[in-house]
Structure formats: C-alpha cells, structure tokens
Amino acid sequence: GESVGLHLPTLSVQEGDNSIINCAYSNSASDYFIWYKQESGKGPQFIIDIRSNMDKRQGQRVTVLLNKTVKHLSLQIAATQPGDSAVYFCAENTEGYSTLTFGKGTMLLVSP
Amino acid sequence: KAGVTQTPRYLIKTRGQQVTLSCSPISGHRSVSWYQQTPGQGLQFLFEYFSETQRNKGNFPGRFSGRQFSNSRSEMNVSTLELGDSALYLCASSRDRQNEKLFFGSGTQLSVL
Numbered sequence: 001g002e003s004v005g006l007h008l009p010t011l012s013v014q015e016g017d018n019s020i021i022n023c024a025y026s027n028s029a030s031d032y033f034i035w036y037k038q039e040s041g042k043g044p045q046f047i048i049d050i051r052s053n054m055d056k057r058q059g060q061r062v063t064v065l066l067n068k069t070v071k072h073l074s075l076q077i078a079a080t081q082p083g084d085s086a087v088y089f090c091a092e093n094t095e096g097y098s099t100l101t102f103g104k105g106t107m108l109l110v111s112p
Numbered sequence: 113k114a115g116v117t118q119t120p121r122y123l124i125k126t127r128g129q130q131v132t133l134s135c136s137p138i139s140g141h142r143s144v145s146w147y148q149q150t151p152g153q154g155l156q157f158l159f160e161y162f163s164e165t166q167r168n169k170g171n172f173p174g175r176f177s178g179r180q181f182s183n184s185r186s187e188m189n190v191s192t193l194e195l196g197d198s199a200l201y202l203c204a205s206s207r208d209r210q211n212e213k214l215f216f217g218s219g220t221q222l223s224v225l
Contacts, residue, residue: 034213036216041218042218042219043116043202043204043216043217043219044155044202044216045216046213046214046215049213089154089155099157099160100145100157101157102154102155102156104154105155
C-alpha cells in the first residue's frame with residue numbers, strides 16, 4: 001500500500017513574537033521531560049528539560065511548563081528569531097535510564 | 113569536548129545487503145542509544161547499550177542488532193536490507209544517571225534502493 005508521510009503540525013510566527021509549542025503525553029508514570037530542536041540535516045539538539053516534581057523551568061529565552069494533571073507540556077520561546085526555525089520535539093522518560101519516547105514534532109517557521 | 117560522532121554520514125545500499133553504522137559517544141559517556149528517524153514514523157527507539165550490554169530494546173525485527181565495545185563506542189547492523197529501512201539513524205550518548213538528557217550525533221542517512 002501507499003505509505004503516508006508524517007504531517008507535522010506547523011507554527012508560523014513573525015520575528016520578535018513569542019512562540020508556544022505544545023505537547024501531550026500519555027504515560028502518567030513519565031517523570032522526566034525534554035525539549036529538543038532539530039534543524040535540517042542535523043541531529044536533535046537539547047533545549048531544556050524538566051522533572052516531574054516541577055511545573056515550570058526557565059532557560060535563556062525558553063520556558064517549559066508541565067501540567068501533570070492533563071499530561072501536557074509546552075515550550076515557550078520569547079522574542080522568536082529566524083534561527084529558531086526548526087522542528088521541535090518533546091520527549092519523555094519513564095524507564096529510569098536512557099530511553100526517551102519522542103513526540104511527533106512541531107515545525108516552527110519564523111519569518112523576518 | 114567533542115560531541116557524538118557518527119560514521120558514515122551517508123550510505124546507499126541495495127535491498128538484501130547488510131550495513132554497519134558506527135557511533136563514538138562523548139568522552140566519559142557510557143550509555144549509547146540508537147534511534148531510527150523517518151518522515152512516516154518520527155523518532156523511534158531501537159536499543160540502548162551500557163557497559164557492552166544491551167539494556168533496553170525497541171520494537172524492531174531481529175535484522176536490527178547492535179553492540180558496544182569496552183571503550184563505549186557502538187555499532188549497529190542491519191541485515192537483509194529492505195526499502196523501508198531507508199531512514200536517518202541517530203546515535204545518542206549519556207553518562208548514565210537516571211533521567212538524564214541524551215546528546216545526539218548528526219546521524220547516518222541510509223538509502224536503500
């Protein structure tokens with residue numbers, strides 16, 4: 001049969017806007033979450049992480065929010081720049097060690 | 113500190129052949145994980161090695177195998193290649209503490225013709 005490509009949700013923003021990328025996870029036992037950025041032709045690059053005993057963590061221009069009640073994770077990017085254009089993945093860890101389960105990804109397009 | 117290094121960067125093979133991919137983790141990292149990335153399925157976990165032992169395995173057929181050496185370097189092998197094996201194969205390393213971020217290499221892009 002014909003294979004269907006993965007249709008990535010896309011978020012288009014203007015340079016200087018704030019961006020919010022959302023992620024739903026299904027495993028209530030997940031206790032560690034990470035956001036990765038992947039540019040074309042490169043491997044995923046770590047952005048920020050958060051453990052389940054926190055609900056917010058801030059980095060440089062980025063903030064991750066965790067809502068365990070509804071199993072939702074979001075990544076906020078302040079003052080989005082064209083260099084932020086990439087695919088963003090959330091990942092969760094429930095196995096204790098180095099086994100991450102990745103979401104399907106969101107493409108962020110930033111126009112000047 | 114050098115990052116995760118994967119070789120080769122690109123590979124073209126034909127159906128039925130086998131292929132070996134190589135990964136050198138960040139110095140001091142003892143855990144190496146492999147992921148397959150395709151447009152249709154996204155990033156899928158293949159297996160994870162620590163101290164030369166496979167500790168976790170994803171849901172892939174036995175044609176996919178791997179190993180880790182005493183210096184933490186790892187290889188993965190795919191035998192009897194199928195068209196559907198065309199993908200970006202990513203290696204990631206970590207120091208191996210519980211709940212720790214993975215550092216990824218740039219991947220090996222495998223095309224099966």
